[in-house]
Each structure stands twice: as C-alpha cells, then as structure tokens.
Amino acid sequence: MNLYNRLIIFSFLLFTSFTWAQKKDSRYEPKAYVELNSPSWLKSATLYELNIRQFSSEGTFKAVEKALPELKAMGIDIIWLMPIHPIGEKNRKGSLGSYYSVKDYLGVNPEFGSEQEFKSLVQAIHAQGMYVILDWVANHSSWDNALVQAHPSWYLKGPDGQFEPTPWRDYEDIIDFDYSNPELRAYMTKALTYWVETFDIDGYRADMASFVPIEFWENARKELEQIKPVFLLAEAQDKELHRRAFDATYAWELYSALHTITTKNTPIHPLTEGYIAEHVSIFPKEGIRLQFTDNHDKNSWEGNQYLNFKEGLKAAMVLMTTLDGMPLVYNGQEAGLERSLAFFEKDPIQWKAHENRAIYTTLFKLKHENQALWNGKWGGQLRRIKNTKMDRVLSFAREKNGDKVITIVNLSPTTQTFSLELSLKQDLGTYQDVFKAAPKSIKENPTLTLEPWAYLVLSQTPLRP
Numbered sequence: 001m002n003l004y005n006r007l008i009i010f011s012f013l014l015f016t017s018f019t020w021a022q023k024k025d026s027r028y029e030p031k032a033y034v035e036l037n038s039p040s041w042l043k044s045a046t047l048y049e050l051n052i053r054q055f056s057s058e059g060t061f062k063a064v065e066k067a068l069p070e071l072k073a074m075g076i077d078i079i080w081l082m083p084i085h086p087i088g089e090k091n092r093k094g095s096l097g098s099y100y101s102v103k104d105y106l107g108v109n110p111e112f113g114s115e116q117e118f119k120s121l122v123q124a125i126h127a128q129g130m131y132v133i134l135d136w137v138a139n140h141s142s143w144d145n146a147l148v149q150a151h152p153s154w155y156l157k158g159p160d161g162q163f164e165p166t167p168w169r170d171y172e173d174i175i176d177f178d179y180s181n182p183e184l185r186a187y188m189t190k191a192l193t194y195w196v197e198t199f200d201i202d203g204y205r206a207d208m209a210s211f212v213p214i215e216f217w218e219n220a221r222k223e224l225e226q227i228k229p230v231f232l233l234a235e236a237q238d239k240e241l242h243r244r245a246f247d248a249t250y251a252w253e254l255y256s257a258l259h260t261i262t263t264k265n266t267p268i269h270p271l272t273e274g275y276i277a278e279h280v281s282i283f284p285k286e287g288i289r290l291q292f293t294d295n296h297d298k299n300s301w302e303g304n305q306y307l308n309f310k311e312g313l314k315a316a317m318v319l320m321t322t323l324d325g326m327p328l329v330y331n332g333q334e335a336g337l338e339r340s341l342a343f344f345e346k347d348p349i350q351w352k353a354h355e356n357r358a359i360y361t362t363l364f365k366l367k368h369e370n371q372a373l374w375n376g377k378w379g380g381q382l383r384r385i386k387n388t389k390m391d392r393v394l395s396f397a398r399e400k401n402g403d404k405v406i407t408i409v410n411l412s413p414t415t416q417t418f419s420l421e422l423s424l425k426q427d428l429g430t431y432q433d434v435f436k437a438a439p440k441s442i443k444e445n446p447t448l449t450l451e452p453w454a455y456l457v458l459s460q461t462p463l464r465p
Helices: 003-022 061-074 115-127 146-150 182-199 214-225 252-264 269-282 298-302 310-322 355-369
Strands: 047-050 078-081 131-136 140-142 174-176 203-206 231-234 248-250 288-291 326-330 382-384 393-400 403-410 416-421 429-433 438-442 447-450 455-459
Touching (some): 061 115, 115 182, 131 231, 214 231, 252 269, 252 310, 288 310, 310 326, 310 355, 310 403, 310 455, 326 355, 355 455, 403 447, 438 455, 447 455
Parallel strands (some): 047 078, 047 326, 078 131, 131 203, 203 231, 231 248, 248 288, 288 326
Antiparallel strands (some): 140 174, 382 393, 393 403, 403 455, 429 438, 429 455
C-alpha cells in the first residue's frame, strides 16, 4: 500500500472517529443497571433483626430501648424490627399469632407498648447513631383487618369466590391482596409514608417482596424518597428488584451453599464456582446482598434444618462479614442461641455471655474501619487467591482505596495444610491478624495449616485501639 492510500485510509478513520464523538449512537452506549442512589450511611452498615416479643421477658419497646447501648457496642448500625402492628385474631396461629398477620397497618401492637413508646424507641435508636427499619407485610393481611369489610375487592378470591391464603403455603391465618386494584396500591403506599413521616423511621424490610408487583415498589420508593433517604430491603433475591426499588436483597444461595458445606461435609465448589462466581460476574455492584447464618422463619415451616451451621458456624460468621454484602445478626445469635424460638407463643431469649459477641464485635469493627469490606459500590471487589486445597479452603482478597483484607477459611472438618498461590506481588507483606491482634507476614507462596473450620482474617491496615 502506497503512502497516498495510507493517508486516505487514515483520514477516513479520523473523520469516522470525529463523527462518532460528535454524534454518539445511544443504542451502543453502556447504561447503568441500578438507577437508585442508596443512602451513604449504608456504606459500612450492619443489620440486626429484632423480635420484640422474644427479645426480653417483658416483650416491649421499653425493654428494647434499654439494650441499645450493647447493640451499638457490638457494632450494629441498623435495627430491623419484626412487624409491630396489631395481630389478627380470626384463624390465628397459636395463642399470640404471627406478626405477619397484620390487623391494622396504621396501628401499634399494644402488647409491645404505645405509639408514644414506639416513637421514643425510634428516637433512642437515632440517639445512638443507629437507624431503624420496620418489617412491612404488603402481600396479605389478617382475615379481620378492617380492609376486608371496607374494601373486599382489594383481595384475591379463589375459584369459589371466597378469600384465600397465599397458595401452596401453610398460611391459613392470612389472605392475599389483589394488586391489580389501584386504590389498594395508593392505600399501601400512603401507609408506608405514614410511618416515615410520623415516626421518622429509616426504611423497610419488605416481606415476600417478589409476590407484590415490582412497579408498586418502584413507585413507593419514589414517594418515600420525597420525605427522606430510606433503606429498602427485599425478602427476595431477584436482581431486577435493585434497579429502582430496593437497596438490598437476600443472599439465599450463599446461605444454602454454606449450610450444605458445614453440615454435610461437601467440597466448596458450589460456593466458589456457583454463588461467588455468579455474584462477581453478573450481580450489579451497586446492589447489596444480605448475608446471614440464621433465619427467623425456620421455626414455622423449616423445622431444625437450618438451625445452625454446627462446628462451621464461626467460619460462616467470618464469611458473612468479609464477603461482598451486608451482614445480618438475628437476635440471640450473639448469646449463642442454639434453638428455634417459638413463632406464635411467648418464648424469650435466654441471654448469656458467649464468644459469638466478641467475634461479631471484632468483625464489625473491621468492617467499619476497612473500606475493602464496605457494602456494594463502596467496597472492594472479590478477588480469588488460589491455593493447593481449592476444594476445601476458600481464600480471597478485597481491596479499596489503600485498604486490603485477605480472608482464608478452612471449610472442612479436617486439618488442612496448603500453600497460597499468590500471583500479585502486592499481596506480599505484613498484615495484622485481626483476631490475634498480632502481625502476620505473607511471603511468596506461603504454606499454612488451619485446624478444622478455622479461619485467618488479615488486614493491611491495623484496627484502631
């Protein structure tokens, strides 16, 4: 090709590039998947689910208020209150009923206290520098909710024309709403805004969120944000819910994978090549995964299947905090609770000193201070560190703005000796062993030994005293 032809081609390419820069085709431009702007206070937040009935022998708002300094000291940022509304009596389960059978969306359960006492609790939570969200039941109500008589068309009907519970579930104490009705959507949205406006709560955990049309939640989010920035958590794992409605969704697959590994002694590939690989590859970075080792619903229909993670519980606790997501503590876990709480009767937690509290306190302190472990878009991406026992040992790094954490966990009931296959020179150096508060040197391809279910959490930035 002669010089003349080369100049023609170069001029054409230059003109094409200039034209593209001047007139971009929107069809080929990348677009943000998540359109929400989550509150900045979520960046390093931890979550605590609180069952008011069982939290204390009194089972009241006032009793919860007394415990707030301890929760703050453990490193809790957000208190999630299970439903606080009056409970239906018709077709009630047990003597006290389910919190999720709501009789009045604008009322407070008198068993817990008065509206003024609830307002006092919210103010006390805020005074501790924490936030509070309510559990919201939008999919169904109790049979004796006033809406049943006032607006029967707001409810779904069975083939016989009668009200019916959620299909295929043992939920005989509730009946489902029909969200094809605009008036129902308006009522439920106004009820959501009422608690934010009147009591200054900071958001909601949406029960059975994916059972309610997504456009309802998207509009509700817009109306709530006109009042204040809110945190919305969906009891679902649908990625689509993050686009315009929810800041966080449940990491059910992580929970199930870890439970299987710790109770059935299986290799860790379903965790690493399943959940984590998909999370890193396709989950929106702006979305937050809720990570947990307990589930309050286990006592109503799952029996003891998910009671605990046996000897691997502490390893699971470490992963729930150092993987990419928001850690959840269900009340009583910090006291070593090893049984299901009754769901429909009074069954208060037996509080006692337990090593779990110290583990949570250390992990949450690390999460708050080290940006690598922050939530969603604020935290560092997961980067796998290969080792010579990939079927039993999980090792990874997260790094953000000069902060780095390396987590190594033996997810097996036998002692593992292995070498780390470090491919990045920046992984070498001296770290702080977070749980021993001692320096730990990482040299090229080091050989390590971890006892059954043992873990090593290394921080390049030492924890502050």
